[in-house]
Amino acid sequence: MSPSEIALRADLAAAYRLIAHFGMDDVIHTHLSARLPDEPDKLLINRYGDLFREVTPESLAVIDHSGSQVRGQQVPLNTAGIVIHTAIHAARPDAACVIHTHTAAGVAVSCQEDGLLPLNQTALLFYGRLAYHDFEGIALDRDEQSRLVADLGDCSAMILRNHGLLTVGRSVGEAFSLMYNLEQSCRMQVMALSGGRPLRLPTPDVMRRTAAQYAADPDGAAELEWAALRRLVGAPPAAWT
Known part of the structure; x- marks a missing residue:
């Protein structure tokens, strides 16, 4: 396994734990995925059945854009996660990471006709860069x-109507900060x-x-924020390093 994949696995596992820490998880449902830097047609995703706080770097599965597991032990995967995440990774070369959630607040806003309102400084991060997708049933x-x-x-962000939130x-x-x-x-x-x-x-x-x-990011806040968040959930398990 390349050093870049090891680092990516550590980052993605940390993001799973951060989603749980901030109350944005939904038991074992929803997903975070990341494109392998050395194999752009493959991505990491969680095995179905793990709580987000249980995800570790080594527990992440490797799948291709068809959703087939291409390496390691075969584990349960969620079909809806495969459909959503492989589609975006395949279509967007810039999509290094995709995050999808079903939070109460996110779903509530997704059900409101006007969607996200430009009410405040935080919401204006998404001004002119927020998409919408109509609900078609479970994906x-x-x-x-x-x-x-x-x-x-x-x-870089989308509201799935009557469903939830998604960031790229x-x-x-960056995907975590947006989410x-x-x-x-x-x-x-x-x-x-x-x-x-x-x-x-x-x-x-x-x-x-x-x-x-926001787009200019003059203070380099994005990198500083991710470093701080990684400290919040700690380093990967000793067995991994």
């Missing part, structure tokens, strides 16, 4: 893959709407300016 049909990919386009990153850290902030935006929106008072939105000029400020 078991590969026929849905083309529509899923078309709706995502070149966006050029690294595991954390998308989830926080949904939680803030649900709380703001529950207050029963009129909502105040920034002006369109401020919305665009804030989105551009």
Whole structure:
């Protein structure tokens, strides 16, 4: 196993544990996947049945874009996870990592006709870069893959209507940061709407300016944030290193 794969496995396993830490998991359901750096037609994904806090670097399965396990012990895999994740990795060369969640706040916003509102600084991270995909039932049909990919386009985040949230990153850290902030935006929106008072939105000029400020990342916050998050869940198990 190459050093780059070892490092990727450690990052992806950490992201699984972080999803659990921040309450964004759904028992054994939903998935995080990452493209193998030395084998771009293959990706890592969790075995079906593990709690997210139980995922380790060595427990991750290797599958190809057809969903077949191509290395190591054959383990249970979730069909819906294969359908969603392989479609995006196959269509988006920049998709180093894909994260999908079913959180209460994310699903709540996915059920709202207006979707995510540009209510605050966090939500404006997604201004002009958020896609939507209509619900077609549980994602078991590969026929849905083309529509899923078309709706995502070149966006880095998507709301799956009546279903949940999805983010795409050029690294595991970027995909996790996007998901954390998308989830926080949904939680803030649900709380703001529950207050029963009129909502105040920034002006369109401020919305665009804030989105551009995020895109510039002048302080290198993304890398600093991922390093801090890795410290939060600790290093990989000693047996792995």
